[in-house]
Each structure stands twice: as structure tokens, then as C-alpha cells.
Amino acid sequence: xxxxxxAPTSQILAAGRRMTLRCTQDMRHNAMYWYRQDLGLGxxxxxxxxxxxxxxxxxxxxxxxxxxxxxxxxPLTLASAVPxxxxxxxxxSSLGMGRTDTQYFGPGTRLTVL
Amino acid sequence: GQQVMQxxxxxxxxxxxxxxxYCNSSTTLxxxxxxxxxxxxxxxxLIQLVKSGEVKKQKRLTFQFGEAxxxxxxxxxATQTTDVGTYFCAGSGSGAGSYQLTFGKGTKLSVIx
Numbered sequence: 001x002x003x004x005x006x007a008p009t010s011q012i013l014a015a016g017r018r019m020t021l022r023c024t025q026d027m028r029h030n031a032m033y034w035y036r037q038d039l040g041l042g043x044x045x046x047x048x049x050x051x052x053x054x055x056x057x058x059x060x061x062x063x064x065x066x067x068x069x070x071x072x073x074x075p076l077t078l079a080s081a082v083p084x085x086x087x088x089x090x091x092x093s094s095l096g097m098g099r100t101d102t103q104y105f106g107p108g109t110r111l112t113v114l
Numbered sequence: 115g116q117q118v119m120q121x122x123x124x125x126x127x128x129x130x131x132x133x134x135x136y137c138n139s140s141t142t143l144x145x146x147x148x149x150x151x152x153x154x155x156x157x158x159x160l161i162q163l164v165k166s167g168e169v170k171k172q173k174r175l176t177f178q179f180g181e182a183x184x185x186x187x188x189x190x191x192a193t194q195t196t197d198v199g200t201y202f203c204a205g206s207g208s209g210a211g212s213y214q215l216t217f218g219k220g221t222k223l224s225v226i227x
Contacts, residue, residue, distance in 0.1 A: 035217075040123070040219065041219060042120075042202065042217050042218060042219035042220050043157070043202065043217040043220075044217075045214070045217075048214070058214075090156055090157070092157075097214075099144045099145055099206035100144075100145055100162060100164065100206075102147060102159045102162060103147075103149075103157075103159065103204075103215065104159070105156040105157045105158070106156060107155075107156050108156050
């Protein structure tokens with residue numbers, strides 16, 4: 001593994017189903033993030049974690065949950081998917097959550113909820 | 115909360131023309147970062163500006179941070195087809211506790227060969 005990996009690459013999901021998007025980084029970064037990207041709306045922060053064991057809510061957290069059991073993994077769970085959650089999801093990490101820390105993004109997961 | 119506005123949303127240029135995207139914040143920023151996302155790809159960090167009035171160059175790309183640290187710009191000279199993509203600015207606030215990076219909505223650049 002080099003950098004950040006996300007799985008699956010893409011997924012079509014029926015509304016009401018539960019789905020977990022996986023994210024793993026091997027850079028030993030303390031901070032990790034989940035964004036969704038929708039046309040015309042840029043990158044919107046869903047949840048973040050500044051270190052293992054702690055998480056926080058971003059701009060659009062409703063309908064999503066996260067956990068950070070260890071440094072490397074930061075899964076994002078949709079408990080009961082709805083069509084408005086159709087989006088491209090990016091996981092990112094940074095060394096810390098300081099103002100000058102730069103973020104490294106994974107390749108993304110394209111999710112379609114029908 | 116902090117808002118970062120980016121204009122224009124879209125820009126189509128002929129290859130060889132210049133391109134500029136602007137980023138404006140409602141509050142004073144501590145620093146600003148620029149990212150590029152190629153079509154179908156993920157955002158990739160380009161550069162960071164920290165000082166008031168700072169100017170940095172990367173080949174044909176020139177980045178500026180305003181004197182008041184409320185705005186920034188990215189200028190590309192003589193665009194090439196390899197410049198195609200969406201350019202995002204992202205800023206951190208200067209107040210206590212405002213560490214989170216806020217992304218602008220991005221400017222999507224198309225280059226016509």
C-alpha cells in the first residue's frame with residue numbers, strides 16, 4: 001500500500017441498505033477526513049478524526065457515521081442509504097490537523113443509491 | 115462559519131491563453147492551499163501560501179495571497195491541455211479553534227486545443 005486506498009471503487013446500492021466505505025492509509029497520519037463531492041458543490045466535509053479514538057462532525061454529517069479504531073483505518077458507514085447520498089466520496093489524511101497541514105486524498109468511491 | 119468563495123465556476127480557454135481563478139474569504143485566513151483535480155481523479159495538493167502578500171511560482175502557475183489575507187488567486191500563463199481540471203482553494207481560519215480547512219467550490223478549467 002502506498003498512500004491512501006479506498007474500497008470499493010464504485011457501488012450501486014438500493015435505498016435503505018447499509019453500506020460501509022473503507023479507507024486505509026499507510027503514511028501514519030494522525031488526521032483523516034471524509035468528503036463528498038457533488039457537481040457544483042465542491043468538496044464538503046462529512047466527518048473527520050484528528051487522532052485514533054476521536055471523531056468529529058463536518059459540514060454534512062447527517063446520515064453518516066465513522067469510527068477510528070486505529071491510525072490506519074477510517075471507515076464511513078451509511079446506516080440506511082438514500083438517493084441524496086449518491087455522490088463521489090473521498091477519504092483524505094494529513095499529518096495533523098494544524099492549519100498548515102496538507103491533505104492527501106484517496107482515489108474516491110463513486111456511490112449510486114437507487 | 116467560514117466561507118471560501120471561488121470564481122469563476124467554469125472557464126473555457128483556447129490553448130495558449132491565460133487563465134485566472136480567484137478565491138475570496140469572508141474572514142481573515144491563516145493560510146491558503148491550492149489543489150488540482152484532473153478529470154476522473156482526486157484532488158492533489160499544489161501549494162500553500164502563509165504570508166500576507168506572498169507570491170509563489172510553479173513553472174507557468176503563479177499563486178498570490180492578498181495583503182489582507184482574505185483573498186488569493188491562481189494564474190496560469192499560456193495554458194496547455196495538461197492544465198485541464200478543477201482547481202480548488204482551501205483556507206484555514208485565523209481565529210482560535212478554526213483549524214479546519216474549508217474548500218472553495220472549485221473552478222473547472224477546459225482548454226480547447
